[in-house]
Amino acid sequence: MVLGISVGSPGWGIFVAVCSGVVPMVFILAGMCRAKIGDHHVTEIDERHVLIVAILAVVVGALVVLIVAGAPIELVGFTSAGLVTLVVAGVITSIGRWKVSVHTGVSAGVTVVLALALSPWWLLALMSTPLIGWSRVHLGDHTRGQVIVGAVAGAVVAGAAYASIA
Template sequence: MYRVRPPLAGRVEVKGGLARLLTELAAPWTVNVASCLILGWSVGHPGWGAFVALFSGLLPMLLIGRGVVRESIGNHHVTEHSERHGLLLAILGMIFFALVVQLVAGSPPEMIALTCAGLATLVGIALWTSIVRINASVHMAVWCGVVAILAIALGPWWWLGLALAPAIAWSRLHLDHHTVGQISVGAATGLIVAPSIYLLVA
């Protein structure tokens, strides 16, 4: 005998699936990797784009995955405030190392500026997290910051990427990973810090 699922339950399930999909697609590591590859290719240095993508996206995600496997981190989005402090320091160290290599080896200025912008944005998130004790949304900080940088570096059409920010914010709210305040702080940090540092360094 078949059981008819209530329409409301079906809608809730669909919304939950959509929220998870948006959260994964807009995850900081995927956005960082994509933006590094796009900028590196656009300025004629895809190798440097891949290098920065490694240290700003792939290696941090591997570190988080290791923490999940060892059960020191609850999930790969690191939604628990207490789990973020040491992790943020470790990722800051990775990105700083990448910046030093770029400076020594003569990376193109656009890639150095992108790395500096990412480093500064992460410092801002770390300050919100450890000093102010606000669990600012890294999803929103990275998405908004990357859109702003690509718009400055490659053309104003990239600003259209901000049209997706409300959907990403909704996904974080729907999954109960952040509050409206935490999402707003993350978005503001990305929009203000990332492009400002990029323009200062580039």
């Protein structure tokens, strides 16, 4: 939403936030209600496969809407960056059978994109990524390697994708 407001398109910012944040959480909560997902962190690797595909479908649909409707390129770039980052996390998780941290990937990726789109001052927010990583390790959901790979992949992939589009 910050990016949408910053580029003068708060409605598109809300649309992207709903498609990339709210809808995926609804999928997770629905999976929990159906006992297909054990918790809101989706800690079991086998629970992630179908969820990642479903979220990818929503984000691709959102991206199509953004492009067809002529949304600001910054929001097209932001959504594309999230899509590509999710694909990378999905490949590592599903094909590599290694539960890379989506939490640290999102934290680092969004921070880098906001720094590219708005101001380098946003890079200060990267200080929160190690705290998120620590919490994921402390909870026993990830190894140190998984949170580090998630953060690096998120920052590099999202940043590169955004920079190539916007």
